[in-house]
Amino acid sequence: MLLQFENVTHTYQAGSPFQATAIQDVTLSIQSGEFTALIGHTGSGKSTLAQHMNALLSPTGGRVLLDGRDINQKGVSKKETRQRIGLVFQYAETQLFEETVAKDIAFGPKNLGLSQAETDERVREALSRVGLSDEIAEKSPFELSGGQMRRVAIAGVIAMRPEMLVLDEPAAGLDPMGREDMLALVKSFHEAGTTVVMISHSMDDVARLAKRIIVMEKGRVALEGTAEEVFRDAERLNRMDLDVPEVCRLSLRLREEGYDFPLCYRMEDAMTALEKLLKGEKNG
Amino acid sequence: MMKNITLGQYYPADSVVHRLDPRVKIVLLIAFVVAVFLVPDLFGFVFVVLYLGLSCRLSRLPVRLLIKSIKPLRFILIFTFVLNLFFTGGKTELLNLGFAVLTREGLLNAIRYSLRLVFLVLGSSLLTLTTQPVTLTDGLERLLSPLKVIRFPAHEMAMMMTIALRFIPTLLEEADKIMKAQSARGSDFETGRLIQRVKAMVPLLVPLFVSAFRRAGDLAMAMEARCYHGGEGRTRLHILKMQKNDWIAIGVTALLIVLIVLEGRFLSGYFAW
Numbered sequence: 001m002l003l004q005f006e007n008v009t010h011t012y013q014a015g016s017p018f019q020a021t022a023i024q025d026v027t028l029s030i031q032s033g034e035f036t037a038l039i040g041h042t043g044s045g046k047s048t049l050a051q052h053m054n055a056l057l058s059p060t061g062g063r064v065l066l067d068g069r070d071i072n073q074k075g076v077s078k079k080e081t082r083q084r085i086g087l088v089f090q091y092a093e094t095q096l097f098e099e100t101v102a103k104d105i106a107f108g109p110k111n112l113g114l115s116q117a118e119t120d121e122r123v124r125e126a127l128s129r130v131g132l133s134d135e136i137a138e139k140s141p142f143e144l145s146g147g148q149m150r151r152v153a154i155a156g157v158i159a160m161r162p163e164m165l166v167l168d169e170p171a172a173g174l175d176p177m178g179r180e181d182m183l184a185l186v187k188s189f190h191e192a193g194t195t196v197v198m199i200s201h202s203m204d205d206v207a208r209l210a211k212r213i214i215v216m217e218k219g220r221v222a223l224e225g226t227a228e229e230v231f232r233d234a235e236r237l238n239r240m241d242l243d244v245p246e247v248c249r250l251s252l253r254l255r256e257e258g259y260d261f262p263l264c265y266r267m268e269d270a271m272t273a274l275e276k277l278l279k280g281e282k283n284g
Numbered sequence: 285m286m287k288n289i290t291l292g293q294y295y296p297a298d299s300v301v302h303r304l305d306p307r308v309k310i311v312l313l314i315a316f317v318v319a320v321f322l323v324p325d326l327f328g329f330v331f332v333v334l335y336l337g338l339s340c341r342l343s344r345l346p347v348r349l350l351i352k353s354i355k356p357l358r359f360i361l362i363f364t365f366v367l368n369l370f371f372t373g374g375k376t377e378l379l380n381l382g383f384a385v386l387t388r389e390g391l392l393n394a395i396r397y398s399l400r401l402v403f404l405v406l407g408s409s410l411l412t413l414t415t416q417p418v419t420l421t422d423g424l425e426r427l428l429s430p431l432k433v434i435r436f437p438a439h440e441m442a443m444m445m446t447i448a449l450r451f452i453p454t455l456l457e458e459a460d461k462i463m464k465a466q467s468a469r470g471s472d473f474e475t476g477r478l479i480q481r482v483k484a485m486v487p488l489l490v491p492l493f494v495s496a497f498r499r500a501g502d503l504a505m506a507m508e509a510r511c512y513h514g515g516e517g518r519t520r521l522h523i524l525k526m527q528k529n530d531w532i533a534i535g536v537t538a539l540l541i542v543l544i545v546l547e548g549r550f551l552s553g554y555f556a557w
Contacts (some may be wrong), residue, residue, distance in 0.1 A: 056467055082468055082469075087465075094458075094461075095469075096491065097487045097491050097494075108469035160469065160470065
């Protein structure tokens, strides 16, 4: 699967005195199996971009192609696109509405027209994939904790068995423990073969998980590349009022001071490098 | 992203009319409505047109915007016109269609009633276009506050209206988001029969209500935390004070009414329509 954006522009309320261009001339592609992070400030157009990925918004200029086909063309099934590309909104727990967790998760599969047996099977599978026990299946989603509710909402998207999952700030508003669990969950989706696009503004989260990073600024793609490539340009990120991960800052600082230190952006790498450096100092 | 939803139809501009005291504007609208109903014949509408034209000019509104406000009324207008046209009766026959008779009186009546409707809408649009809803409720509260003597909860009413208005854009934004989230799960809000469409609203309305109640609870808590206890003894941030322009506006409106009454007295018979 290949998702491509070709010069995509989106202007809200075009022609009115309130018109606002949220994204402008965005060209990018997302390959099957990738873990891409989309970072940028509030209002940089991340969420608008995400909503173009499964045709919830259609571009006011440019095209979005899925396997070479324009997803906003007439005759291209939006339902099919949305089944293939699952989108988990920010604070996804606010979308829950059914009497029981199981029924809520079944909403997506039912909309796809699947049989009851198939739906039940998928509900069970989705629950276990988000790490929830079968026991809560018959509970009301409104009795659950915030973290659990969000998992149920994610399960609702997973149950459609998307090839690609777009998550908008999946860890927002969770406590530190919940954040860790949520990121581990996202990682597990990727490891199971799902293409993942994660929107975030936490550089540390992004650095840990994503292979590829796209930085948005004022509706445009400002930087794009592997984590190393993007974080090497700490100054540029700073100019955009974005931070580099803390570990990255440390290694940049050490290099500035004249130490032979690699540019790290994961805690583990930094630890190994530091150990090496300290040993070297002792010996020398 | 839907932060820019226009609340009501307020058109932001800096003009004399925008700055008028909301109390004055509400009272003047009522006076204007009375004036429109006092108009005895078609000639009298000249004054109304002049008055509206002047207000529109002073408020720096695009005329197009004002005209647009009549659009939702077009069916009622046509209905009123046709009804008056054929059912007024009268003696002077203009056209006999066999099944219906078109009379001179009917024609005049039809024009008169349709014009009245148009001017009523234009007048009230002028108010809502130049006044922010919150300012409007503020003015309304002040106007109704004498009724507190008979235990009419003027402040509470205004506060409820203000809060309701404040949350319209928030809830719209929320509705948009939930709608998209459910669409992402394959829900279809756009096609299907009526019953299916109504059913499709359930996944939208339940989360919307849940969040509205949560917001209401939060807001109540936040207000209590700041010691809100109703209107008694509450001072205001914006104290409404009559300015020179307010008095001028009242004067101009009074002049309109006087002119219309005089015209009815002395000129009405002169022009036979």
